[in-house]
Amino acid sequence: xxxxxxxxxxxxxxxxxxxxxxxxxxxxxxxxxxxxxxxxxxxxxxxxxxxxxxxxxxxxxxxxxxxxxxxxxxxxxxxxxxxxxxxxxxxxxxxxxxxxxxxxxxxxxxxxxxxxxxxxxxxxxxxxxxxxxxxxxxxxxxxxxxxxxxxxxxxxxxxxxxxxxxxxxxxxxxxxxxxxxxxxxxxxxxxxxxxxxxxxxxxxxxxxxxxxxxxxxxxxxxxxxxxxxxxxxx
Amino acid sequence: xxxxxxxxxxxxxxxxxxxxxxxxxxxxxxxxxxxxxxxxxxxxxxxxxxxxxxxxxxxxxxxxxxxxxxxxxxxxxxxxxxxxxxxxxxxxxxxxxxxxxxxxxxxxxxxxxxxxxxxxxxxxxxxxxxxxxxxxxxxxxxxxxxxxxxxxxxxxxxxxxxxxxxxxxxxxxxxxxxxxxxxxxxxxxxxxxxxxxxxxxxxxxxxxxxxxxxxxxxxxxx
Numbered sequence: 001x002x003x004x005x006x007x008x009x010x011x012x013x014x015x016x017x018x019x020x021x022x023x024x025x026x027x028x029x030x031x032x033x034x035x036x037x038x039x040x041x042x043x044x045x046x047x048x049x050x051x052x053x054x055x056x057x058x059x060x061x062x063x064x065x066x067x068x069x070x071x072x073x074x075x076x077x078x079x080x081x082x083x084x085x086x087x088x089x090x091x092x093x094x095x096x097x098x099x100x101x102x103x104x105x106x107x108x109x110x111x112x113x114x115x116x117x118x119x120x121x122x123x124x125x126x127x128x129x130x131x132x133x134x135x136x137x138x139x140x141x142x143x144x145x146x147x148x149x150x151x152x153x154x155x156x157x158x159x160x161x162x163x164x165x166x167x168x169x170x171x172x173x174x175x176x177x178x179x180x181x182x183x184x185x186x187x188x189x190x191x192x193x194x195x196x197x198x199x200x201x202x203x204x205x206x207x208x209x210x211x212x213x214x215x216x217x218x219x220x221x222x223x224x225x226x227x228x229x230x231x232x233x234x
Numbered sequence: 235x236x237x238x239x240x241x242x243x244x245x246x247x248x249x250x251x252x253x254x255x256x257x258x259x260x261x262x263x264x265x266x267x268x269x270x271x272x273x274x275x276x277x278x279x280x281x282x283x284x285x286x287x288x289x290x291x292x293x294x295x296x297x298x299x300x301x302x303x304x305x306x307x308x309x310x311x312x313x314x315x316x317x318x319x320x321x322x323x324x325x326x327x328x329x330x331x332x333x334x335x336x337x338x339x340x341x342x343x344x345x346x347x348x349x350x351x352x353x354x355x356x357x358x359x360x361x362x363x364x365x366x367x368x369x370x371x372x373x374x375x376x377x378x379x380x381x382x383x384x385x386x387x388x389x390x391x392x393x394x395x396x397x398x399x400x401x402x403x404x405x406x407x408x409x410x411x412x413x414x415x416x417x418x419x420x421x422x423x424x425x426x427x428x429x430x431x432x433x434x435x436x437x438x439x440x441x442x443x444x445x446x447x448x449x450x451x452x453x454x455x456x
Binding site: 125129132133135136139143149153156157160164167 | 381385388389395398399401402403405406409446449450453454
């Protein structure tokens with residue numbers, strides 16, 4: 001639990017943030033080179049399959065970030081670690097951005113492939129619900145002015161909203177949807193061909209490092225703001 | 235019982251002193267249901283096919299825009315703090331406050347639901363089923379909505395914030411509440427299935443939400 005000490009966390013961030021950014025850029029550069037020059041086009045979708053390499057990693061990240069927020073908030077409520085709440089608060093806008101990327105890239109993929117911009121099937125609707133939950137969470141976080149009252153309320157709200165994550169994950173199995181079922185994270189192994197799986201995973205790694213970079217930066221901003229507030233109060 | 239009844243009596247007394255708070259929900263519901271057909275157009279066939287969803291949404295909105303009265307007065311005059319501190323079982327006290335809200339706002343709304351259904355041109359056979367579904371899922375709706383009102387206690391204009399915060403949790407209810415009345419070939423979703431799902435949602439909410447409510451109220455009142 002020493003990581004949660006604010007000063008130690010600031011030191012860690014200052015030490016590693018640049019390397020994480022460089023790693024993310026390297027992975028993304030190599031991943032997109034792989035996607036556009038080595039990986040084949042799909043025999044049905046043609047060039048449009050390239051949207052998948054942005055759509056799928058950001059979908060995984062948007063759900064993962066929400067789970068991260070809920071776990072951090074559980075730590076905050078149970079173990080009373082204030083830094084965990086700061087991590088959750090810093091991740092919420094990033095999760096919102098990734099959810100927006102998923103929905104918008106899905107819209108541009110759906111128009112040529114399905115013939116419609118948007119359908120009200122289970123996966124798309126539950127993703128939209130995730131967007132609304134992120135918006136509500138950010139609204140609660142925006143209400144606070146240095147009080148930790150609202151961060152506790154936001155913690156309860158985020159834990160309530162966690163019920164949506166398994167619904168998103170299994171919506172394609174429970175209901176007959178237009179959205180295709182899971183092809184990578186399956187119990188019987190991925191059904192996607194390796195020439196598309198490897199670039200997907202590399203881009204995903206790049207997205208993770210980029211997310212970590214922005215997360216660490218916004219945690220740093222929050223910690224410095226807290227310090228500033230404390231020094232003003234003294 | 236002797237934990238619940240006195241609080242309900244007191245709350246009903248307070249609500250009846252200010253009758254406009256009871257009437258305003260019903261009037262809002264009737265105004266919304268009568269303005270929807272005007273916006274959609276007088277075609278009876280179109281109206282018939284979308285009226286279940288419209289009835290549900292009108293009901294949602296008249297609950298969500300009124301839910302802030304559950305804790306507002308008691309929070310302002312400080313009696314909510316006393317209830318939380320003094321009472322041996324604050325969960326029961328909070329539940330009885332919610333029961334009195336149900337009696338004073340939701341019950342009149344349910345009585346006026348058939349009228350709303352007639353305004354929206356709902357087939358008579360479906361009105362009974364929809365009313366049953368709404369009554370069954372109303373504990374879930376009120377408990378979750380009062381979560382929102384507890385979260386927004388210190389906000390100056392809470393109704394809109396509560397609506398934004400709570401609507402995501404109402405979407406499953408809206409889906410399962412309207413599926414039996416929508417003609418779709420993919421899923422033959424029967425009425426009894428959605429009745430079971432909504433009942434389970436209500437039971438789940440009754441078991442778990444009061445504890446979270448107490449936590450949020452305590453955070454907000456200290």
